Amino acid sequence: MEKLTQEFALRTMPDFATSSPFNIIFEDLYYRVEVGKDREKKSVLKGIKGTFKSGELTAIMGPSGAGKSSLMNILTGLTKSGVSGKIEIGKARKLCGYIMQDDHFFPYFTVEETMLMAATLKISNQCVSLKEKRTLIDYLLNSLKLTKTRQTKCSNLSGGQKKRLSIALELIDNPAVLFLDEPTTGLDSSSSFDTIQLLRGLANEGRTIVCTIHQPSTNIYNLFNLVYVLSAGRCTYQGTPQNTVMFLSSVGLECPPYHNPADFLLECANGDYGDQTEALAEAAKDIRWRYDQQLMQGEDADAPSETQVAKFNESQSPGQVQVQVQKIEIQNMESSKDLTKHTYPPTEYMRLWLLIGRCHLQFFRDWTLTYLKLGIHVLCSILIGLFFGDSGSNATKQISNVGMIMIHCVYLWYTTIMPGILRYPAEIEIIRKETFNNWYKLRTYYLATIITSTPVHIIFSTVYITIGYLMTDQPVEMDRFVKYLLSAVVVTICADGLGVFLGTVLNPVNGTFVGAVSTSCMLMFSGFLILLNHIPAAMRFMAYISPLRYALENMVISLYGNQRGQLICPPTEFYCHFKNAVTVLRQFGMEDGDFGHNILMILIQIAIFKVLSYFTLKHKIKTN
Amino acid sequence: MEQSQNLLAKQSKNVEFQDVYYTVKERKNFWRVTGERRILNGVSGSFRNGQLSAIMGPSGAGKSSLLNAISGFRRDGVTGNIKMKRDNACYITQDDHHQTLLTVEELMNLACDLKLKNRHKKAEIMTDILENLHLNHRRNVTAEKLSGGERKRLSIALELVDNPNIFFLDEPTSGLDEVTAAQCIRLLQAMAYEGRTIVCTIHQPSATIYNYFDSIYVLAKGQCVYQGSPRATIPFLRLAQLDCPRHYSPSDYIIELVDAEDGHLVPALSDLTENGKLIYVVSQSEQLAPQQAVTTMFLEQQKRPFLPAFFAGSAASTDGTLIGGTSALLEQVKAFSKRLHTDRRDVCGFRQFIVLMRIMLLRITRARLALTIQLFHHLLCGLFFGLIFFQLGNQGARMFDHLKFCIGAVLMIVYTQVMVPILSYPAEVKLVKKETFNRWYTLTPYYMALTVSRLPVQVLLNITFMAVTYWMSGLPQQFWRFCIFVAVGLMISLVAEGMGLAIGATFSITNGSVVGPMLIAPLMGLAVYGFDFAPQVSGGMQLLMKFSYVRVGVVSLVLAVFGFQREELDCDAIYCHFSDPRVLLKFLDVEKVSMLHQFGLLAMLMLFFRVMMYISLRKRCYA
Numbered sequence A: 001m002e003k004l005t006q007e008f009a010l011r012t013m014p015d016f017a018t019s020s021p022f023n024i025i026f027e028d029l030y031y032r033v034e035v036g037k038d039r040e041k042k043s044v045l046k047g048i049k050g051t052f053k054s055g056e057l058t059a060i061m062g063p064s065g066a067g068k069s070s071l072m073n074i075l076t077g078l079t080k081s082g083v084s085g086k087i088e089i090g091k092a093r094k095l096c097g098y099i100m101q102d103d104h105f106f107p108y109f110t111v112e113e114t115m116l117m118a119a120t121l122k123i124s125n126q127c128v129s130l131k132e133k134r135t136l137i138d139y140l141l142n143s144l145k146l147t148k149t150r151q152t153k154c155s156n157l158s159g160g161q162k163k164r165l166s167i168a169l170e171l172i173d174n175p176a177v178l179f180l181d182e183p184t185t186g187l188d189s190s191s192s193f194d195t196i197q198l199l200r201g202l203a204n205e206g207r208t209i210v211c212t213i214h215q216p217s218t219n220i221y222n223l224f225n226l227v228y229v230l231s232a233g234r235c236t237y238q239g240t241p242q243n244t245v246m247f248l249s250s251v252g253l254e255c256p257p258y259h260n261p262a263d264f265l266l267e268c269a270n271g272d273y274g275d276q277t278e279a280l281a282e283a284a285k286d287i288r289w290r291y292d293q294q295l296m297q298g299e300d301a302d303a304p305s306e307t308q309v310a311k312f313n314e315s316q317s318p319g320q321v322q323v324q325v326q327k328i329e330i331q332n333m334e335s336s337k338d339l340t341k342h343t344y345p346p347t348e349y350m351r352l353w354l355l356i357g358r359c360h361l362q363f364f365r366d367w368t369l370t371y372l373k374l375g376i377h378v379l380c381s382i383l384i385g386l387f388f389g390d391s392g393s394n395a396t397k398q399i400s401n402v403g404m405i406m407i408h409c410v411y412l413w414y415t416t417i418m419p420g421i422l423r424y425p426a427e428i429e430i431i432r433k434e435t436f437n438n439w440y441k442l443r444t445y446y447l448a449t450i451i452t453s454t455p456v457h458i459i460f461s462t463v464y465i466t467i468g469y470l471m472t473d474q475p476v477e478m479d480r481f482v483k484y485l486l487s488a489v490v491v492t493i494c495a496d497g498l499g500v501f502l503g504t505v506l507n508p509v510n511g512t513f514v515g516a517v518s519t520s521c522m523l524m525f526s527g528f529l530i531l532l533n534h535i536p537a538a539m540r541f542m543a544y545i546s547p548l549r550y551a552l553e554n555m556v557i558s559l560y561g562n563q564r565g566q567l568i569c570p571p572t573e574f575y576c577h578f579k580n581a582v583t584v585l586r587q588f589g590m591e592d593g594d595f596g597h598n599i600l601m602i603l604i605q606i607a608i609f610k611v612l613s614y615f616t617l618k619h620k621i622k623t624n
Numbered sequence B: 001m002e003q004s005q006n007l008l009a010k011q012s013k014n015v016e017f018q019d020v021y022y023t024v025k026e027r028k029n030f031w032r033v034t035g036e037r038r039i040l041n042g043v044s045g046s047f048r049n050g051q052l053s054a055i056m057g058p059s060g061a062g063k064s065s066l067l068n069a070i071s072g073f074r075r076d077g078v079t080g081n082i083k084m085k086r087d088n089a090c091y092i093t094q095d096d097h098h099q100t101l102l103t104v105e106e107l108m109n110l111a112c113d114l115k116l117k118n119r120h121k122k123a124e125i126m127t128d129i130l131e132n133l134h135l136n137h138r139r140n141v142t143a144e145k146l147s148g149g150e151r152k153r154l155s156i157a158l159e160l161v162d163n164p165n166i167f168f169l170d171e172p173t174s175g176l177d178e179v180t181a182a183q184c185i186r187l188l189q190a191m192a193y194e195g196r197t198i199v200c201t202i203h204q205p206s207a208t209i210y211n212y213f214d215s216i217y218v219l220a221k222g223q224c225v226y227q228g229s230p231r232a233t234i235p236f237l238r239l240a241q242l243d244c245p246r247h248y249s250p251s252d253y254i255i256e257l258v259d260a261e262d263g264h265l266v267p268a269l270s271d272l273t274e275n276g277k278l279i280y281v282v283s284q285s286e287q288l289a290p291q292q293a294v295t296t297m298f299l300e301q302q303k304r305p306f307l308p309a310f311f312a313g314s315a316a317s318t319d320g321t322l323i324g325g326t327s328a329l330l331e332q333v334k335a336f337s338k339r340l341h342t343d344r345r346d347v348c349g350f351r352q353f354i355v356l357m358r359i360m361l362l363r364i365t366r367a368r369l370a371l372t373i374q375l376f377h378h379l380l381c382g383l384f385f386g387l388i389f390f391q392l393g394n395q396g397a398r399m400f401d402h403l404k405f406c407i408g409a410v411l412m413i414v415y416t417q418v419m420v421p422i423l424s425y426p427a428e429v430k431l432v433k434k435e436t437f438n439r440w441y442t443l444t445p446y447y448m449a450l451t452v453s454r455l456p457v458q459v460l461l462n463i464t465f466m467a468v469t470y471w472m473s474g475l476p477q478q479f480w481r482f483c484i485f486v487a488v489g490l491m492i493s494l495v496a497e498g499m500g501l502a503i504g505a506t507f508s509i510t511n512g513s514v515v516g517p518m519l520i521a522p523l524m525g526l527a528v529y530g531f532d533f534a535p536q537v538s539g540g541m542q543l544l545m546k547f548s549y550v551r552v553g554v555v556s557l558v559l560a561v562f563g564f565q566r567e568e569l570d571c572d573a574i575y576c577h578f579s580d581p582r583v584l585l586k587f588l589d590v591e592k593v594s595m596l597h598q599f600g601l602l603a604m605l606m607l608f609f610r611v612m613m614y615i616s617l618r619k620r621c622y623a
Helices: A002-011 A014-018 A068-076 A111-122 A130-143 A159-171 A189-204 A241-250 A261-270 A277-284 A292-297 A306-335 A348-365 A371-388 A395-436 A442-471 A478-505 A508-524 A537-544 A547-560 A581-587 A595-622 B002-011 B063-071 B104-115 B122-132 B148-160 B178-193 B230-239 B250-258 B265-276 B307-315 B322-342 B349-366 B368-388 B399-437 B443-453 B455-472 B479-506 B509-527 B531-536 B539-545 B549-562 B581-587 B595-621
Strands: A024-035 A040-052 A057-061 A083-089 A096-099 A177-181 A208-212 A226-231 A234-239 B015-027 B033-047 B052-056 B078-083 B089-092 B166-170 B197-201 B215-220 B223-228 B278-282 B288-292
Touching: A024 A068, A040 A068, A040 A226, A040 A234, A057 A068, A057 A189, A057 A261, A068 A083, A068 A177, A068 A208, A096 A159, A111 A130, A111 A159, A111 A348, A130 A159, A159 A177, A159 A189, A177 A189, A189 A208, A189 B250, A226 A261, A226 A277, A234 A241, A234 A261, A234 A277, A241 A261, A241 A277, A261 A277, A348 A442, A371 A395, A371 A442, A371 B509, A395 A442, A395 A478, A395 A508, A395 A547, A395 A581, A395 A595, A395 B509, A442 A478, A442 A595, A478 A508, A478 A547, A478 A595, A508 A547, A508 B368, A508 B399, A508 B509, A547 A581, A547 A595, B015 B063, B033 B063, B033 B215, B033 B223, B033 B265, B052 B063, B052 B178, B052 B250, B063 B078, B063 B166, B063 B197, B063 B215, B089 B148, B104 B122, B104 B148, B104 B349, B122 B148, B148 B166, B148 B178, B166 B178, B178 B197, B215 B250, B215 B265, B223 B230, B223 B250, B223 B265, B230 B250, B230 B278, B230 B288, B250 B265, B265 B278, B349 B443, B349 B455, B368 B399, B368 B455, B399 B443, B399 B455, B399 B479, B399 B509, B399 B549, B399 B595, B443 B455, B443 B595, B455 B479, B479 B509, B479 B549, B479 B595, B509 B549, B549 B581, B549 B595
Parallel strands: A057 A208, A057 A226, A096 A177, A177 A208, B052 B197, B052 B215, B089 B166, B166 B197, B223 B278
Antiparallel strands: A024 A040, A024 A083, A226 A234, B015 B033, B015 B078, B215 B223, B278 B288
């Protein structure tokens, strides 16, 4: 086992040992955005330049509005318009991983499940077997100190653990470059230190790691290999943390005792000691701040204190170890051919099946979505069944029977459209992260959710309708029941489609309100409150686009059409107006109803809603 | 003598606490309590008047718990001695919740009207506060357009109007950048030097911000590991053989030390401070000098009369006899009444009601877009409804259409009125909780103002819908019948809104949007039940149907349309069985039903939902 772990550790190395380093170089980088009503151009980045090397952990720092996030977004490719200048990244962007500031996971999966799902989505089973993936996961969790939490649900992780899990997920397919946005925001001091220390270790393995950071403490600050400070769109420092004090001294700014150099640097950049941007920007062009050796030999430099020397040696030793490890790597590489094998992602079809499995697992873990809703369905159908008793066969209760059918339609519609509105807004951050980092394509995810939710709607509406059907003494004929059930099922799926569409177009509150209003309108034109042939011609078009109308008509036709026998007239009644089933159909103007045509109309509306929802979801993910 | 009195007055504004414990129950799920966890371990300390104090520590140390315990924001699970004049303190939460549609000036006006007894000084007070907090130039900006720092300063400004002596702030620099954070702390420092006691929790301040504080209180694992001035931090650590490196901020260093995995330094440092009983300051000769933190002599009988103690006292009667128990209960009632008396407001409830009412009406008119949408929605629904049932009101052959007309009108009102408060009200509950805790108003005036301020909108929307529907459908041209028709619609609307508010005050948006439709379905089932076999409905179902306001509404509407000796309807066919309205009423078995009785049922149901909402709100605000 340990040997296999070492083999995987070695396997993550070959890309770096054999190919050119993944340095990031940018020169004359400008970024302009339009602000205000007059669309005036504002420069966010003003001709900055820099080099982020592989094997180094780089921090981008600066006050708010300095352009840190803009620079990060430009380097990752999130921002493209308004950018000019030269950017070099060693290879294609597909080898990059971007870890956002906020960590979003599906709350019902454990750490191990989340990792395994990501591994199967990123690496095909044909090049790495499942057993090897588990070994890789064990290695990553161990490296990131997450082994103890492998059986913990993601919703129960602490802030630091969530951050490390985000990093672990993106390390599965061994990216050469990692970008992290504010990896310590929201973490406490020990979690922050652990995270940055971990990133330092990952960088020592040969990766290029770039992160923005807000206000690091001294011990965290000293872990970085390179600090890149932005102020008012310009670079005001580019060097090692250990050179910060001397750099500021060179422009006449002395760091007070017992003061964090990072804080002092940011205070100078902020203008707390006068406007120093020009002086700092000029001094920052000197390349010697990146190298400690040259500075040690400078005649004018003060002799560094013992602690500084100790820190200097400490920061150098990992690099030396790295060099030795790399030499060993090259020797092993020459002796082993199979280590040159590259990993590649699975096919999109395989990802579809993996996502379907994930959606199912997620669905059954959410008890409010499944068991509670099923319980409510059963309870409601029993309640309504008790209300209406024998309305299915009692000739004196046929108006109520049709009213009950309307209630069934409205209930299924309403309890499906509301969760549909709320589904994607809750997950959109996760989808955005995963699609941006090339876990899968958006259409694959969308198709998986459709394939998962449709059987659920079928099962739930079947349970609801069956209980109601049996309790109210409806005719026990299989063809009638099947038609009746089919109408209820398709209207439920249609409600889900409309709900998802509203949820992706509007925010949840407005979406729910519009859902309620549209339900009211559809209810008006459903054919129960007013007969279809009594609707004025000017308003009749509304009935054609009301799915409730088609469903209600189909359910009534199922029960009363097709030569149904006479209903039972209680002995206490002298005359029953609705004894003949045809009378009920005539009463509601549904004698000429066509079952197939109505089903087709609902299916068309389902297709329209599903397609529209996909495009609105895509648009919502691309915009922020 | 005068100097002595000033000293006493100054000391009375200090916040002191001794041997404070805070325990929470650990739950596996909603029903099972698996154990207890202690968050605060008998800490002591004091926050002096005229000083800016900070509570620091790593995550999980208990910073917010300590702030919540001594401020009274959290009462369950808190034991120990706390001396704090509650009637002149305020608590500012980490999140800034404001009425988004009101401007800075309007919010300040609201706070002044609710808190100040003398109104003639209002303008002067407002200007002074806004200028000191650099918000005067943002008077006419709505709260949602302020920046993070401005929003934080607005939260402080709103509480400054009645000049509280003690401020508690939870993470006031959270979410702010370095510049804004420093500005905020400097502002708090200036406020403290004006003679206030200011206590805030802060996460990890820079050295510059650290040195702005007058007093630092560091917590770790529920214990106090340091209390004193920032300048004394390094000598204190040296006392424990811990030297701070030159380019380390002392705040970073001390948190790093106590946040280590083993935590072996926490007991040692806590012993040096006696868990908060000692304050370390640097004397003139740069010598470290501990002082006593707690100067108040806490006595047993001076413990605060918490409500649990109220019942525990009566239950723990010593002699166990009835007389003894009654006597103990009487004693507790007296203490409770005294507490209520001392907590009386400067501004009476009626004036609070007037001020809140005015603000709520202003907010309704300010949300013009929402109002326009609702009005348009009601008008459009009325038009649709009127066109569907156009001139059918007098057709004797269309009895079932008349019945559906009544059912449809009720359903339209119910669906609209229930969903809107379910969606919009949960966000407002947070605001109400904050404002009632900081004694802007009490819950009863707020509740009354909320109820009354919604009435004009309800009346307007209902008249719009019912008027269009009534006249287009060709119902009799009798104004009094129209008035009854509208009155029924309004009553149904108020019941439905009450139900929506009760759900909104109890559930979140997601859960409310599931509970709402679920509750409407049975009510709707009862509404359409049995109209075609009314005489056969059993007594049990009759009773059950009275609890469905949808059903009661339909019956009321039928009576409004066909009752009160209406003339015969027109008949186009050879014979119209239901052209005589009395036949219809008899068929529906409602001929003996009284309209007043139906109105009474609707009123009772409205009262029920409103009371449910009030109870939920009280439970949320005073938990």
